[in-house]
Amino acid sequence: MLVGNILSFLGPKFRKTLLLLWSHRASFILFFRKRFLAISMNHGRAEQSGLNVRFGTFLFYASFGLS
Numbered sequence: 001m002l003v004g005n006i007l008s009f010l011g012p013k014f015r016k017t018l019l020l021l022w023s024h025r026a027s028f029i030l031f032f033r034k035r036f037l038a039i040s041m042n043h044g045r046a047e048q049s050g051l052n053v054r055f056g057t058f059l060f061y062a063s064f065g066l067s
Contacts, residue, residue: 028063036060 029036038046039056047053 025063025066029060032056032059 035051035056036059038049038051039053039060043053046056
């Protein structure tokens with residue numbers, strides 16, 4: 001069982017942790033931006049060009065879930 005006090009995790013420590021999480025997510029999305037744009041702009045063409053559309057979609061939504 002997890003035990004903790006959410007009120008003790010406020011202030012600068014919280015902002016630093018949040019900044020770290022969001023910067024990792026932003027760098028992840030920037031790294032895969034061409035794949036994400038290709039899938040979102042023209043799904044059919046992305047499949048025809050050989051992109052794994054299902055995995056690309058999973059990566060995009062997993063980035064939201066992990067951050």
